[in-house]
Amino acid sequence: MSKFGLLINYEYCTGCHTCEVACQQEHSFDVGKCGIRVTEHVYAAEKKPVAVDYIPFPTELCDLCMKRYNQGELPACVKHCQSFCMSFGKINDLVEKMDQQKRSALFAP
């Protein structure tokens, strides 16, 4: 059985911070603690003067919401993501999905 992971299609991550607060609420984390953190990247790009990208990074506090998984629910971040740009699943399945979408990153926390 393969591990579980998170696949992020960062073409569509708008940096809305929903995943972070969803995680904090789910785990009752105090301020400062969070299982996922959104990072921003602003840079000069090839075809446009400025590109703005975001990507959420699962921290070592991420437990992939296994408690929710056992109740048949998606991780809090994945469920609430406003862009539907996060997927949860077994790494093997996510790799296949990754092959079909551009600009994505796979995390196996």
Added chain:
Amino acid sequence: MNGDNGIQVYPTTTWSAGAGCHGACGQKLYVKDGKLIKVEGDENASWNQGRACPRVLAMTQYVYHPDRLTQPLKRVGNRGEGKFEPISWDEAFDTCEAKLKDIREKHGAESVVFAQGTGRDVGGPISFLCYNYGSPNWVQLGLSGQSCYTPRLGAMKATIGDFCVLDASQFSEKRYEDPEWEVPKVIIVWGQNPPPTCPDGFFGHWIVDCMQRGSKIISVDPRHTWMSSRAEYHLQIRPGTDGALALGMLNVIINEKLYDKEFVEKWCYGFDELAERVQQYPVDKVSKITWIPEELIIEAARLYATAKPAAIQWGVPICMNPEGTTVAQAITQLWSITGNIDVPGGNVIARPSHGVTTYPYSTEELVGLYGQELVDKLNKVRIGCNDYPMVKGFRGWAQPDMVIDQINNGKPYPIKGAWIQTANILGGQAARARLHYEALKKLDFVVVVDLFHNPTSMALADIVLPAATFAEKESFRSWWVPLGVMQKTVQVGDCKSDWEINIEMANRLNPNCKYKNPRELINDRLSVANVTFDDVVKNGSQMMPPEGDPSRPYRRHEKGLLRADGKPGFTTETGKVELYCKAYESWGVDPLPFFREPAQGPVSTPELFEKYPLIMITGARSHLFFHSEHRGIPWLREKNPEPYVEVHPETAKEFGVYDGEWIHLENDMGKVKRKVRISLRVHPKMVHTLHSWWKPELKGSEPDLFGVWDYQINQIVPGPQDSDSGFGGGQYKTTLCRLAKIND
């Protein structure tokens, strides 16, 4: 709904304080032992399809925040001293009743203004109280030129006879699966960064949904944003010149004959006059005005006009242009002459769901609620009516810039009291914020209804009434779809809903008040939909209008679903989309669009521009804060702890400031503190900063007022409005400033 472990789950609608926004998100509230313990997105709500935002997910921190106002208070020290004592609701209502009756007897009801903030579930209750008291002066006090949506609403009503919104399938419960819906091939996102917010009855991420389904983006934005960096064309516009861009695009579309000839011929009035007017705006001229390269304007206009369907999503900067109503008019003409009105994937006509009125968005709704006789009577003394026919002719607002001037000078009649409801005027929308502070301090009686103390309640309130979040109240919403209700799930302290407070006060002030409690009012207002509050709750707290209902698209002008007489056509005088706007003409406003330079800027005030060489953009939305709300919510504030100003690297070098340095933004009106964030996101000639900053962790009593005089950016935004129609032209995006070292 019963869950495990004694947890009850309530699906509800989220409009109002709490999440704060304008949306109709369906969220599930988890309650245990009378306490809200969790919020989860409701998968059954077609609006958000299970999604949520950071603000709504932080609701447990908001609802049970130690700083929540939970009891009515009366001021016991001097105004602004911060000394308040808890009182009972009876005493609070008795005091308000006695004071307001006294003012009405001595000076007339018009001497009290009823001030609200942003457009959420307060507009209904506060206009209800205002009209029952007998005052015409319902106002978004501080919002210069009423520059938030009302100018766009007025322009659409005058031109089309109805309001329009981008069609992201929101009118169908099947959403993107509805076979009748089409994905817009092109979307112009004009003056908005949709992801951070749900503006004006629209879920920002619907645009992202459309992008995932193939919509190409044309972004009109002075900044580089997530959206602009994914656009086919990014038109990096000089703030305040959107009117010129719209006219330039109309010029290209008309001269290259890219418009929808059949639609124009059949459904538009005054095309020839418009075609003649746009000749004054050739692309080379428009390029010079807007700072956008000519070829980009031409190519973007062609892309938009030749894609079908195509749609425009627009934001508050449209209203904040000089003559915002004429800028909005020009943009409505773009979607009109390209035949994108009320077609799938275009700009569809939006009416309140099922015909239910919550918050009057038009004169018709206002008259429907309160009768022509009362509206006419109040218009005689409504502030702004006698100066601006458009202010008189559209909706029922008192003109905000004139209200504050009248409070100051007492002419033509004195203002003695203010009922301020969930509106942190001094920390929020007030351009010329200092002037508002000084003027409002002079009033005899001020009531503040809010959820937290803030600079406004602290500086001004004689009585403070604690309001409820959406989780703690019964209310309803019909801005546009769905028809939604809010269920009361928990009680916090002695807080009451805005409807409860205002209906109680309305009964005390008007013996003929129509309703005794919120449930009576809600059920009466819902009766046009043939449902009750309980019916909507049973349906999951939301319902969509049925097929064939006039509040559901498409092509209603062809089907005779718009006009009262049942004939095909639009609800204008001519029955057509009036490109030559007869309503504007009757209001003494130019019936055709034109461009005017912003009051301040490189063209209109070159000397001032030499002294203050940066165009300051304020008022963008944040994912984390709704206007002046949420600064005290730990999960939100930690992600944006300080008020930043974005400065281009070249500009930072020129002014010798470093990343993270605290500096002043200053101009002749004053100076405001900001922390520098060096960023490529902004143009070298512009800076960008969030509005409505104050710090709840600082001292509340005067002179500190939670740091408002250090951080309130609107202190250096001038007024009055830069428009002749009375609507639009708040200078929130076009004020000049410079960076200054602190202690220099």
